[in-house]
Amino acid sequence: MTLPQNKKRARSDSEKEARRTAILGATRRKIDSDGFDKVTMNAIAHEAGVSKGTLYLYAQSKEELFLALFVETMEEVVTRIEDTATEDTLAEVLTHAPAEVPLFLALLARLFAVIEPNVSDEALFEEKRRMREMGLRVANVIARLTGAPEEQARGASMVLMLTMQGAAQFDIATQRDPETVPDDLKQAFAVQAFTKSYSVAVRLILWGLTQP
Amino acid sequence: MTLPQNKKRARSDSEKEARRTAILGATRRKIDSDGFDKVTMNAIAHEAGVSKGTLYLYAQSKEELFLALFVETMEEVVTRIEDTATEDTLAEVLTHAPAEVPLFLALLARLFAVIEPNVSDEALFEEKRRMREMGLRVANVIARLTGAPEEQARGASMVLMLTMQGAAQFDIATQRDPETVPDDLKQAFAVQAFTKSYSVAVRLILWGLTQP
DNA sequence: GCCTATAATTGACTTGCGGTCAGATAAATA
DNA sequence: TATTTATCTGACCGCAAGTCAATTATAGGC
Numbered sequence: 001m002t003l004p005q006n007k008k009r010a011r012s013d014s015e016k017e018a019r020r021t022a023i024l025g026a027t028r029r030k031i032d033s034d035g036f037d038k039v040t041m042n043a044i045a046h047e048a049g050v051s052k053g054t055l056y057l058y059a060q061s062k063e064e065l066f067l068a069l070f071v072e073t074m075e076e077v078v079t080r081i082e083d084t085a086t087e088d089t090l091a092e093v094l095t096h097a098p099a100e101v102p103l104f105l106a107l108l109a110r111l112f113a114v115i116e117p118n119v120s121d122e123a124l125f126e127e128k129r130r131m132r133e134m135g136l137r138v139a140n141v142i143a144r145l146t147g148a149p150e151e152q153a154r155g156a157s158m159v160l161m162l163t164m165q166g167a168a169q170f171d172i173a174t175q176r177d178p179e180t181v182p183d184d185l186k187q188a189f190a191v192q193a194f195t196k197s198y199s200v201a202v203r204l205i206l207w208g209l210t211q212p
Numbered sequence: 213m214t215l216p217q218n219k220k221r222a223r224s225d226s227e228k229e230a231r232r233t234a235i236l237g238a239t240r241r242k243i244d245s246d247g248f249d250k251v252t253m254n255a256i257a258h259e260a261g262v263s264k265g266t267l268y269l270y271a272q273s274k275e276e277l278f279l280a281l282f283v284e285t286m287e288e289v290v291t292r293i294e295d296t297a298t299e300d301t302l303a304e305v306l307t308h309a310p311a312e313v314p315l316f317l318a319l320l321a322r323l324f325a326v327i328e329p330n331v332s333d334e335a336l337f338e339e340k341r342r343m344r345e346m347g348l349r350v351a352n353v354i355a356r357l358t359g360a361p362e363e364q365a366r367g368a369s370m371v372l373m374l375t376m377q378g379a380a381q382f383d384i385a386t387q388r389d390p391e392t393v394p395d396d397l398k399q400a401f402a403v404q405a406f407t408k409s410y411s412v413a414v415r416l417i418l419w420g421l422t423q424p
Numbered sequence: 425g426c427c428t429a430t431a432a433t434t435g436a437c438t439t440g441c442g443g444t445c446a447g448a449t450a451a452a453t454a
Numbered sequence: 455t456a457t458t459t460a461t462c463t464g465a466c467c468g469c470a471a472g473t474c475a476a477t478t479a480t481a482g483g484c
Contacts, residue, residue, distance in 0.1 A: 009450055009461050016461095037329055041442065051463045053444080062442070110325050112381040117249055121392060128397050159416070162409055166378030169324040182337055188344050197374055204371070204420055221432050221479050228432095252470060263434045268472070 020058050023048045024072070027065045028103060036066075036106050063118035070111060071130055073104040078134045087145050091206055095199040098164055105194055109168040135161060148209045156209050160202065167198035232270050235260045236284070239277045240315060248278075248318050275330035282323060283342055285316040290346045299357050303418055307411040310376060317406055321380040347373060360421045368421050372414065379410035 010019040026048035030039045041062055045052040059065045077097050085093040098104055107115070116124055135157050143153035170192035181189055191197065222231040238260035242251045253274055257264045271277045289309050297305040310316055319327070328336055347369050355365035382404035393401055403409065 007451085011451065011459095011461075040440090052442090053463055054461080056443070057461070112384045113322050113325055116385065125394055125397060128400060132397075132400050155412070158403070158409070159413060162378040162382060162413065163375050164378070165381045166374035166376070169377045169381070170374060172324040173328065180333060185337060185340050185344075188340060191370070197370070200367070201371060201374065204416065208416055208420065219480085223430095223432075223480060253472080254470075264471090265434055265473080266432080269432070274471070 016058075019050075019054075023050070023055060023058050024065065024069055027069055031066075031069075031103055031106065036110060060120050060123070061118050063115045064120070064123050066107060066110070066115050067119050067123060067127055069103065070107040070115065071127055073101050073107060074131070074134055076101045077104055078137050081138060082141055085141055085145060090142070090145050091199070091202050094160065094202050094206075095195055098168075098198070099194050105168045105171055108165065109172050112165075142206075142209070146206065146209055152209060156205050159205055163201040163205070164198060167194050167201065170194070170197050228270075231262075231266075235262070235267060235270055236277065236281055239281055243278075243281075243315055243318065248322060272332050272335070273330050275327045276332070276335050278319060278322070278327045279331050279335060279339055281315065282319040282327065283339055285313050285319060286343070286346055288313045289316055290349050293350060294353055297353055297357060302354070302357050303411070303414050306372065306414050306418075307407055310380075310410070311406050317380045317383055320377065321384050324377075354418075354421070358418065358421055364421060368417050371417055375413040375417070376410060379406050379413065382406070382409050 007015065010016045023044070027039070027044050030044050030047055034043065039062075041052050041055055044065070045055055048055075055065070059068070080097045080101070081093055084097075098108075119127075136154070138160070139150070139153040139157035142148065142156055143150050146153070148156070171194040174189055174193045176189065178186065178189075219227065222228045235256070239251070239256050242256050242259055246255065251274075253264050253267055256277070257267055260267075267277070271280070292309045292313070293305055296309075310320075331339075348366070350372070351362070351365040351369035354360065354368055355362050358365070360368070383406040386401055386405045388401065390398065390401075
């Protein structure tokens with residue numbers, strides 16, 4: 001409810017944008033506090049200080065809120081990679097950026113199986129275009145820092161995205177309270193932590209890229 | 213409803229096993245015909261010729277049915293790999309086996325984000341142990357056929373599982389009716405098909421394994 | 425073969441959530 | 455200030471997962 005002044009309704013475009021931002025912020029906080037699977041539209045509405053009906057003026061479904069959030073977080077991840085990666089730190093940055101942007105992994109892990117099936121074609125296609133664009137930005141960084149040809153860097157960017165997806169899935173399992181995990185499985189859960197499993201893949205891919 | 217003779221209730225262990233099998237078969241057919249997201253417990257019950265309540269005598273939740281099915285299909289994938297892979301066809305078999313066992317990819321794609329969060333600890337841990345065991349069986353095949361040391365083969369097996377997860381996610385998107393996809397995105401969707409994206413990763417991993 | 429105890433089966437019911445829409449009303453405009 | 459516009463609301467709907475008291479098939483004892 002960070003609407004300009006003491007207005008209660010968003011009439012102008014900028015006011016609508018402010019409300020949308022407030023709703024996405026509320027969604028963010030709710031995923032953070034309750035976990036992705038337990039977030040309800042009522043809870044988001046309450047957190048945002050609006051009614052449930054209002055949410056549906058700004059998104060066509062619950063998953064469209066999640067999709068918008070995902071695009072935001074992915075944008076942040078890519079920007080981070082562009083801004084901080086150097087020749088020496090590329091692997092390091094590629095590995096840690098996704099893990100350090102809050103909610104990115106949680107949303108990525110649900111993107112294809114949970115979020116996208118429940119989103120209008122329109123919103124989906126727009127997101128796909130943005131994803132493609134961000135993939136290319138990462139490819140550019142890789143090409144610039146490794147000296148690999150554009151084409152190969154694009155391939156690497158896609159394989160990275162694919163393995164990141166897998167690693168994000170694995171990471172979900174590790175969220176489980178360690179107290180409840182039997183001893184003989186603790187190891188199996190632990191090795192699935194995101195940075196642990198993903199860094200192996202990143203090194204493998206980058207290494208393959210710099211070989212003749 | 214393939215219960216022995218004309219019995220209507222499963223009293224002995226073997227009869228219960230038969231009923232369980234029948235229920236899993238019905239679940240399979242329903243996912244096949246309606247798609248994972250549209251399957252309901254009522255529909256499964258009807259297909260199996262029992263009531264909804266009966267389903268809950270054989271599984272604690274809908275997702276536990278899916279989990280049991282997943283283990284079945286993964287067992288089949290691993291067995292296939294063990295039985296048909298040779299030194300020359302390893303990459304080929306690793307790529308195609310997952311795609312050829314019906315429902316395996318659909319279930320794998322939902323395993324961590326959808327199925328596991330809704331399953332009792334008991335069922336989850338049992339599944340994890342089986343998964344680990346199957347991972348080792350694949351590692352053995354890899355070690356045997358490539359001559360790589362056990363340890364390295366286990367690492368490769370895990371990275372394979374991780375990328376397979378990612379590829380299964382990507383594959384969901386390609387299920388979309390091509391008619392509805394805008395021209396500029398057709399390419400982006402197409403390259404995400406399972407065997408297309410996964411085979412690249414398989415070759416990369418096996419190649420890394422056979423290098424000094 | 426009949427009776428009884430056991431427990432498998434049923435399906436109406438409860439619960440909870442996503443999504444809708446007719447009415448209420450804030451705010452821009454005349 | 456009156457009128458118009460369209461944002462906002464929340465009671466309501468539909469649907470699906472999951473429950474449980476009542477029903478009844480079946481095994482085992484007589």
